[in-house]
Amino acid sequence: MKNLLFLFSILFSLSIFSQENTNSEDLKDTQDTSNFEGSVDSDVTSFSIIENVPIYKGCSKNLDNKAQKECLNKKLNKHIGANFNTKVAAKIDLPDETVVKINVKFIISKTGEIVAIEAGTPFPELEAEAIRVIKLIPKMERPGYFKDEPVSVPYFIPIKFKIANSGFNSSKDMQYPTYRGCEKSVSFEDLKNCTIGKIMDYLKVSINYELADKLFPLDKSTQFEVSFVINEKGKAEDISAKAHKREMAAEAIRVLKRMPKMKAPGSINGKPTKVPVKFLMTIYF
Template identity: 35%
Template structure:
């Protein structure tokens, strides 16, 4: 006698479905196992802290707000007394300056205008009467050219006589030419001395030489004494 199988009792019929469900359950359990984390129970709070103690803490004096004193009461207004002016003021009467027909007109004579002498500078090369260097008085009648030549000659002799080379300039090996400019004043004295040279020591020596010039007879233009600018070079050369 042969056994007959019941098709409903066949366990292999839904094996694929059961396999998928079991695989999904296993994967879920594995995932949960990997994601599972444990934490230590710690208490980060200090239960001993008392809020009232913090409120009772004293505030430093520097942090206390200083209340400004109240403003002083306003001063009482001054009482202004009105005083009557008892002083009599004299009125100033301004008289008219217009002339009437009845007044006589006085004739004024011619007014003489005085000429004001102006300080002018006339160059040495064009002045009419050249300043006279002491010792050149004898050349006065020989003309302006002879007076200029005598002046130049006396200037050169004066420089040669008073020349002295500064020792410090010699030690430093300084040499060159100093251009000296000065003015022969209206009284014959020397003023307005200016120098321009390669070294201050040489300029100082040139000023000393010019300062020893004698007083001269002033130059004249149209018969009136005028100031005469003059310039001359002084050469310092080492030998």
């Protein structure tokens, strides 16, 4: 069975994300009313300006506003971790290392109840599970207050988790993405080696060597690491690169964005699926 590494992005949860996985947009938008677009009533007050935040069951009423936010955040974090059914995600058959994000938003009403729950993700099963878990959040001990009046408060939680040990490997039911010139009929490992080899060849003939020579005038070679996902349509997405110079990383990303579509995407049991790709490459100039 797959194991899921949960990475919750909720306000002030500094210890939950590693630096590599943290998206600054996730943290910036937490509790931001703009995430609700047109679905929020006009009497909803932004979390950032209320004088007294909602009090979660078990949080002391004697805490100051900042500490109340931290307590609310920790309680929600714990609630989601304890109640999210990981078996739902395990049934989706995503490749190992896939990071799944569920954008969850809801309103803490004037009476402290959780209402107007929404969840956004490409996977309907996870969307339904996220909504189910949020519905289980107990009524707040006290709602949010602004100018001594109870107010409805919007709340946004991007939930992330990584599929670990999912076994996207040489199983007969799994097919690696097929680059042009590679044969689907060969073994899983041979097809994987062929596809990655062809991608490396593409990079070798497409990289701007004049730029590399300019960036590294005293060297004859340089290395960079690339990471991306080949999506269900056979196109590269979520491309990133690490290099000794930022310009070199940007060049690798530029080239990969123009990489031809795969002859066939990866698949599990005949169904197209996303496949993560990551490798270290050396070029000589």
